[in-house]
Structure formats: C-alpha cells, structure tokens
Amino acid sequence: MAEPRAEVTRDLARLISRSTPSDIPPEAFHQARRSVLNWLGAALGGCRDASVAHALAMAGEFSGPPQATVIGHAARMDSLTAAMVNGISGNILDFDDTHAHIVLHPSASITCALFALSEIRPMHGRTLLHALVLGIELESRLLDPRTASYRFAWSPTTSVASLGAAAACAFALGLDERQVAWALGIAATQAGGLRETGGSMSKAFNAGNAARSGLAAALLAARGFTGATTAIEGPKGFIAAFGEARDPSSMVEAWGRQWQVLMNTFKPFPCGIVTHAVIDGCLQLHAEGVDPARIRSVRLAVHPMAMRLTGREAPSNPLEAKLSIFHVAAAALLRGRVGVKEFHPGCIADPSILQLRSRVGAKVDEGFATDEAEVSVVVDDGRTLVRHVDHAVGSLVRPMADATLEAKFIDLCDGVLPRPAADALAAQVWAIDRLPDASAVIRASAGFTGPGPLQ
C-alpha cells in the first residue's frame, strides 16, 4: 500500500473553497448544462415509479417545511427529504450519465442535492453548474484507479456520491477551507452503498441517500459541526475502509487542467449500453425511409460481449427486453425510436414487433469493438441496405447532440409535464447560467399532469 499523503482532504477543501468561475472553461459549463438536462429528464421519467411512491409515503410522515420540489409531484418537502426522493427518481430508470473511463454516474447525487439546496439558499445558475463541475471532479478523482482500488461489493457511484454532493454543496454555500474539510469528513463517514442492492429498490435509494447525506454534511459543517479533516487519506479513513490506497495524492494533481465533466457521456436509449450500436444503425435505416412492412430479413453483426449479454431472442418482460438486441432492432426499425415506451409490456408483445423480431438474425464478429455493429436489411425488392456503426451514438467519440439530448428529455417528460412545459423547462436548463435563481428550474419540474401517487 502506498504511503497515504497526509493532506489530501485539506488540499481538496482548499481547491474547492478557492475555485472561481474563471477556472471553468465554457465547454465544461456546457457539459454541466447537458448533465443537468439529462439528469432532470431521467428523474422526470422515473418519478412515477413505485419506489418513489413508497419513499414519498414514508418520508411524507417526517418531512419538514415545504421548502423543496419533489420532481414530478405537486407535494413539496423539506430540502433534505426532497434530495433523497429526487435522487431515487433520477436513478431508477438507469438512464443517468456515465463517465467515459470510470464506472461512475457523475450527476446521480450531486445534482439533486444542489437543486434541493438552491430552494433554501438561493444560488445563481452559474454557481450551480460550477458546483456540479467541482463535485464531479472530486468523485471522478476519488474513483480514479490511480488514487485507490476499492472492494467490489461497494457500488462505485454511491460510495463516493456523498462526498461529491458535500463538496458541491459546500462550494455553493461559500464555506471556507476548514468547513469544506469538515463537510468532506462528515460525508465520508456516511459513505456507503452496496452492489448487493441491485434488483431491489434500494439500488436507486443509494443515490438519494448519498445526496441527502452530502447535503446534510455541508449544512452541518456550515453550523460548526466538525468532521475528520483527514477523512479521505487517513489511516482509518475512507480509502482504508473501502479498499487499498494507491496514490491518494494524485487526487490533487493537475486540478483544473482538464475537468472530468468533459468525460461525461449520456445514454440515448434506456437499455443495455452494448445494444446501442445496433439501435443506432437501425434508427439510421428507419430515418432513411426503409418501410418496416417491406423488410424481409435483418442481420446484425455485433461484438461478442453484445451477443453474450443481450443475445436474448424472445424477451418476455421489460427487464429482458432491455437486454435483447432482437427486440431493440425490431423496435427501432418499426417505430423509429427506442425510448421508455419501447420497453413497456405492450410494445414487447405488440404483434408487429413480434413479426419483425422473428426476421432478425444475429452473429458475432470477433473483430468488432464493443460499441460497433453492422445492420443489414433485405427488403422485398431484393435490395440489401447496410449500415455500419463504428461507434454508437452516446459514446465519447460520438456524443449525443444537444438536440438529441433535448429530444430524450422531452420524451421522458411525457405523462408528467405537458409538452409546452417540457419545452420551456428544457429551454430554461440550456440557459440556467443566466438565471439569478437556479431553483426556478427545479420548481418548474413539479408535476402538473398525469396520474401519480401524490398528485
């Protein structure tokens, strides 16, 4: 084990407390804007889930003043509780952002903590984006393999998320160096989140709980509540508890040279990432006017892992459909879109989908990259139309365009916000750094329409 450097927590606290907007280049601010839009869409899409309803029913009994918006619901709750509930909504669809090189969903807990804070401590939209950039930076550096290796049982995203949320909220609160270090200490001692939760509602709860913990840590530190100022690198601290130190001091090296938010990517489709190249190719063919009724057969060529993980020919439920290149190919070719609705039971059992799906075949190409695929469609006049996807849309090489990201957002608002409200909200996010009060965005995310437990 490398000798831990003594001052990592304090050094990070200094870097965070002294950060100024001029440290953050425009492209980092823009990627933060995109991260907010993506997270908010995922939360609007997830807010009708049963897990959110259960959490609301429990938390409603204990919530304090109606300080903060519950995304997609008319009820308001205290900020700590809202952060927790909105964290569940944002994560439950598995549609959140992904760091291109580290197993991390960077916005999961930071964004909801910041918005919940913005409703009680007004902050400029630019400050919120800036705080998000800093929180993502801290999380990415904590999880960077150069810093440490962590035991597999920990959910990587949630194990660092209370620290990321605390860092972001501490910055937004304008805490001084000593208080930021306390906040990191209080967040570190609340850190947790087991991978074993996968398959239960607790997986998404991890994101919400970390948001709540990180926000509470910053607010406690602001009141003078002390934390361990060696919480990350100390011999009885975060790294020693969660794994093995490599070079913790690398966490503070070259800070600000290249912001990790620029490594953030967004999933265009709410299903297994290895299916994305297939979907991409099929959507291209659909967009070029291939009539699904005239398709005689479809052949897919994919990376071996795509076949192993998603080679399910006849999925029977939504979870299985998300892991089936056959279903997603049929849906993309037939409907020209693969959104949340394409995994509803009605779509999975739709006779037209089933008919087209039965004409899809797949084979492995050992030479392909994981985000590469080829789609060949034979139409009834005998022609074969081929689309080769080198890199799936949504990867770092082919990021989702702003317009595509917005379309995803609008799609996820369906059933929660009326279309004009969704359009207006998207416009507000794109311009958030011109909003003197960032909370306008989250307030506009309360539910207006559609069924829901607390409407």
Added chain:
Amino acid sequence: MAEPRAEVTRDLARLISRSTPSDIPPEAFHQARRSVLNWLGAALGGCRDASVAHALAMAGEFSGPPQATVIGHAARMDSLTAAMVNGISGNILDFDDTHAHIVLHPSASITCALFALSEIRPMHGRTLLHALVLGIELESRLLDPRTASYRFAWSPTTSVASLGAAAACAFALGLDERQVAWALGIAATQAGGLRETGGSMSKAFNAGNAARSGLAAALLAARGFTGATTAIEGPKGFIAAFGEARDPSSMVEAWGRQWQVLMNTFKPFPCGIVTHAVIDGCLQLHAEGVDPARIRSVRLAVHPMAMRLTGREAPSNPLEAKLSIFHVAAAALLRGRVGVKEFHPGCIADPSILQLRSRVGAKVDEGFATDEAEVSVVVDDGRTLVRHVDHAVGSLVRPMADATLEAKFIDLCDGVLPRPAADALAAQVWAIDRLPDASAVIRASAGFTGPGPLQ
C-alpha cells in the same frame, strides 16, 4: 474466505419476526432495562454538548412535525431527526455501555431509534425491551469474530448499528419476515462510520446517523420499499464490503440460547476503562472513612497497559484528566465520587486535588490483570491501608449494582432535570415493562431546567 451461506439475512429476518416474549428470560429483560437507564443517563449528560447544539441548529430547519422528544430540550422534532440528535447526545460523553467480549457499544443507536419510533407507533414497554434485546443480539453476532473480520478503519459499533436499529424497529413494528429482510437490506446499504472521525464531533454523529438510518430502513420496508434480502452474506453485501467472511452462518446458530444483552457492561466512571480499578480501590477507602486531609502518600500498583495509557502525572485539561490515574485517584479519595464533574476544568485545577495528586505515586505490576489494581494509602498516624481490586467494578465479574447504576444516572441528570424528575424517570425506567406506552419514558426526558440552546 469461507463460502458465504446463502440464507443468513432471511434466516435472521425469520428469527426476528417470529420472536415472542417467552423467548426472553427475566434476566435478559432486566439487563435490557439497565441498558436503557444507562443510555438515557449518558444522553441526558451529553445533551448540552456543543455538537448537539450544532446538530439541532442544522436539523431544526428541516424537521417535520413535533413527533418526538429531543432529550434534555424542550423542542420536539420529527422522529427520524430526534433519533439522530439523541444518538449524538447518548454517545458524546463516551459513557455508553460496552459488550464484555466484543468491541461494541450495544445500545448506542438501537435505543434512540426505538424511543423515537415509540412516539409515533405506540409500543408497550415490554416490546421496547424485547426489541432492544433482539437488536443487540444481531449487532453482537454480526461483529462476533466467528462471523467475519472487518477492516480496521470501520468503527465497529457504528458499522453494524444501522442493522441493529433496523432489526429492533422492524420487530417493534411487527413486520413480517419478508419486510424484516428488506429492512436489514436497506439498513446494510446505509451502513458506515469511520474510525477516522475520532476527535471530531462526527464520532458521535455516527451513532445518531445509524439510528436514523436503521429507523428509516424499517419504516421504508413497512411501506413496501424493497431491499436486498441477501444483504449481509451476499457476494456484494455487507460482509464482503466491510471485511472478510469467516462463517456467516454462525450468526443464526443457537439463537436464543444465551442472549448477548447479558454480556453488556456499564462504565461506572466517565474516563478510560483501565483507570477503573484504581478508582474502585480509592472509592472503597473513601467510603471506609479515610480522611483525605490525613493522607501522607498514596501508592498505586497497576497493569502495564494502565500505566502506558493513563500514566499522565499532571493533566491540564479534561481529556488528559480522563487518561490520568493520578488525577482520578486524587478525585476519588478527596471527593468520594468520580463523575462528570470530576473532569471539569475547575476540579482538575482545584488546589486540594492538586495537593493530594502530588502525593500519589504509581508502579507497574506485570502480574496484574487489566482490570486489577492495588491502592496503598499511608495516613499521618503511620498506618498503611491497602485495598486490592481483583476486578474493577463495572466488569462482567463485578457488574454495577442497580443502585449504583441509578446513582450514575441521577448524577448525569444534574443540570438538565430537577432531582425529583430524575428520580421519577429512573423509577419509570425500572418499571418500563409495565408501561403500556413506552414513550412516557422518553417524553419525561425532555429538558426542564438549565441553560441549553433550544430551551
């Protein structure tokens, strides 16, 4: 690593959900009563600490309905928040209970979670004691070295405390087997608490946070929120995250044959446990009428560890005094008691204490046990009075008598509750299993007198 048994979490859930009062023998109920009295006293003694004031100031902004008592304060808060604040109060003095064989303060988080719950879900006093016995059982078995070994950076007490609190609250709520398993899963994914917090307010926060987490877990499970039902033993579960499995299945073996609550001990003095035999001997001499003014010299013989950890001849502040056999010997001989006040700065600098302290000498006896000491006092007529303590009072061999435990409790109430209220509260705890509504005890612990941030 031993092969983890597949069903530990579910087996525990079944044992907890099916437990009946006839499983618990009278002596276990009585030891649970003693645990409640000890914890409540520690919380009443700690409730004026600055850490509690800071936590109250933060939490007050977000607290929901005034459901639950904040110990020693007039303000009431929602039950989740009260559990957190009372957990800090109960732990901050380091005066809580200790398992005789495992590094565990069993009541720290369970008791405050149960009392906070009792104010919203009325429960019989006997149910509260029963639930406490079960929670202590779970925590002790989780930390038992036969179950697993855990990484040193984790605070043992707090790492298992959310699970203990969840188990106790789930039982008190009458949850079924499946719901108890969910509660354990939701608690496990919130488990944490770093040793690095030692020396900061966050150390006591760990106890409060675990209480809150465990209570929330049980309440979420009651609403249908699902957790991982393999959370403890699963390959990505609690044991795998916190350390290395040995024989997790030992957790469910011989359940109910000997309850771990019977291994619980109570500290008679609010200072380092290795000083306790010295204090014991000195108090015996004081009780026998040795006049401090006539003491010419005092010689202490102690275990080597007592000298190494507490051989500080001239302590200058409370924390140092707690680690000084010289100070505690002088205080015990002069005042006939070693309570919280004997570590106030006024006592440490008291000229009579300083004079007597200067006459105390100490030497190591390699043959002594850690809880053994000999005190020899030479009085001015030339006689030498000797008291040999084989086992300090408070150890499992010489437990504090009920009356002594009550005296400790009354002492800790000083400045928070008027003496008649303290006496009445103690009587209520001794008879708690005859109370149809256990919350009467915690409601009687609200503050009436004395200065305090929220009075």
